[in-house]
Amino acid sequence: MAFQQPLPKSVPPAMSRYNFKETEQKWQSHWSEHKCFEVNIDPAKEKYYVLEMFPYPSGRIHMGHVRNYALGDLVARYKKAQGFNVLHPMGWDAFGLPAENAAIENNVHPAKWTRENIATMRGQLKSMGLSYDWSREIATCEPAYYAHEQKMFLDFLQNDLVYRKESWVNWDPVENTVLANEQVIDGRGWRSGAEVEKRQLSQWFLKITAFAEELLQDIAELERWPDKVRLMQENWIGRSEGAHIRFQVSDRSDQLEVYTTRPDTIFGASFCAVAANHPISQELARTNAELALFISECNRMGTSEAAIETAEKKGFDTGLTCKHPFVEGLELPLYVANFVLMDYGSGAIFGCPAHDQRDLDFARKYDLPVIAVVAPKGAEADSILIENTATTGDGVLINSDFLDGLDVKTAKTRVIDVFEERNIGKRAINFRLRDWGVSRQRYWGCPIPVVHCGDCGIVPVPEEQLPVVLPEDVDLSVVGNPLDRHPSWKHVDCPACGKAALRETDTFDTFFESSWYFARFADPANADKGFSPESADYWLPVDQYIGGIEHAVLHLLYSRFFTRALKQCGYLSLKEPFAGLMTQGMVCHATFRDERGNWLLPDDVIIDDNGSSRTSAGTIVTIGRSEKMSKSKKNVVDPEFIIGSYGADTARLFMLSDSPPDRDLDWTDSGVEGAWRYLNRLWRMISEPSVALAVLDTARPEAMDGHVFDVYRTVHKTISGLTEDLDRFHFNKAVARIRELSNTLETLQPEQAGADWVMRFGLETLICLIAPMTPHIAEEAWQRLGHDSILANTPWPKADQALVLDDMQTIGVQVNGKLRGTIELPVDCPRDIAEQQALELPNVISAMDGKPARKVIVVPNRIVNVVI
């Protein structure tokens, strides 16, 4: 998609094409010099905090960033025009795994790699003309940032929000390192290819579960969040009500505690099962090699819910049995089963095959009894036959002793009451949510500020010794954790007793940094603390947060938790960090493959006029469906190239015009061309208007041609409609309205009375309305129209409501629900007049075919429907 911009010297300046390169640079410098977007606390003004999810500095910006920041900038500039004191900052989520990978692959230090990437990407973002307050820029890998989160961690520790426990990790025995799930491919390390082991390590956890109920309840308050995200958070937290029940294990002194959400099905129990990592399994495995083998098999299986749910249900009969709590003499065999999760509930279940599909699959495989205890409503108790589908719906209890005849809900309550009376179980609420493991055995992250002392145990690093700075003189060419291998860094004196001790060599999960960065932006230069209470009180919460749906759960939930934890530690006075959330869809592009099936870059593909495609070398190209832009499929378009060839305004306009923000967007060359052509058209309308413009600041003329007045009304309607579109995030509709207004303005004729004035008014309004989307061309046009003010500081246009509402309107007339014509009626026209006019329409008369109207439905200002 080569594009040259011809600028022939012979053409006079007014006729020249819009010069985006010069213009975009000019206004970017201008805004920067005039500190247009730098803001301070101003109690007299209402604040508005717009935040886009800050990027990981991976090297170069991609189209997803362009979309995200075009959306955010539109909101920020629009709110500024509406008079808000707008905080719109940008920074870098700068710790993370890719820096370490790059270090190993390219022999470059993660710090250097990261800082260079930031410099590149900052330049790219600046070329987009985004209204950031760059004076607030932060990078989370700098001690000036992470020092404060080390302090926060220590405060969490003091407030009992942190603890240590053993937890399982993916261990790569060749690289001597812990792997992320995504680094485990088919059970092997992605780089080493070694078979991954499960290992238990002692790790730091944050008590997010302490807030589980609150985090769940408060979702209801997040009114300006997408329902989809709220639902995902709800499901993630996964509150369930049920019971813990203790089963006596035969021939042993201990009891097995199970968690169940279906205590009502207790009389249908036919086995018990524990997780592979359950203490009982572990204990038995020590003397049972076969069981140990089964457990290691379970450990090799993926830990994801999807993997567990879809895997074949397998179990190992321990030979032990559990006594049924109610049925004297009934012994339930105890299995170790691969579908029981140690992390959920108590890591043990009782199986009721008739009413749980997993249990049924298991029972069929091991030939266990299947006893129906719930009869669906209306079904005959003795006609129930469970084959291969468990019934999980409501019904009436059968075969269940004292529960017989009760519905499921009542039976649950009753049976738990009995458990509690007999002291063998109790009511329990369980959450799927687990505590947040924040330890990472990685180098490029924030050091966890504690010291391990042989005598004193775990000792927090004293506040005056913070920050614990990540050493930069590390060797990444050797396997294992560089912090652990560093010759001196971890060796310190115990802060408590002064004896030789060791630093914690784990670093924080990078979600730690992103859980509070929004607050740091309120007070980014504060050296004493993360942010002052005053700055937080003024700027927080974020009024509009914008980012990818991929963060719908973890990042957003961690931030919500972090905010509560900070509140508990006295940092903040609010619970919810993000009052409004908008999640954007992905940027997609068609995919191309050559004859051998190799992916091709869009740049390597030539589409001929007849629609056929080939490579530049002439070989055949297959065009595949549009998919999310990704390096692996090569269906990427480099934003820098687009900005260089068409300008930032074109790229931004296209990002906003073709799809609503929350849906996926197809990047197409023709769409970009369309945006580019429109900007040139707009430029022509300004520089060579079809109707000479009235002089700046002249009063509205009293005499106006009828058509001119209609156009004038359209301008007001556009202001009103577009403002509403922006408030509802219907940005693609807003762009459509801009184009409609352009079309309408071009219908003005020079000889019509008032046309010169309405043309100026219309163009100035158009420029103001498009400014948040394409700010550079708008500023230039504003200047060209004779203004010496900065458009970015200019108030948003106001519509005259009297002109927005029409006094006449077109109403559809139907006969038996089919449209047969339209009538022009005054607004709020009486029913009988509407009916009369409708019945007089020739088309209506012919459609009625001489039959009388049985009924005429008149919906005022909407429709008339004649029923015959």
Place this chain on the structure above:
RNA sequence: GCCCAGGUGGCGGAAUUGGUAGACGCGCAGGCUUCAGGUGCCUGUGGCCGCAAGGUCGUGGAAGUUCGAGUCUUCUCCUGGGCACCA
């Protein structure tokens, strides 16, 4: 397996509460401008029938509610997304 979202012209998408389906753009066709290509401008553009007026079908599929359904209900098919160490 479970949960969620979405299916509207050749394409991206419009259509506040059920009330004129297809705004706006892309593409395409014809014309004008131009030495020519591109740009620009004008006109047309859901399918089918028709010279036209107009008719008829039409929002993944099937059924239902309603004077009236893209919109509500039920079933169904397809596509995409999420399901705990990428960020």
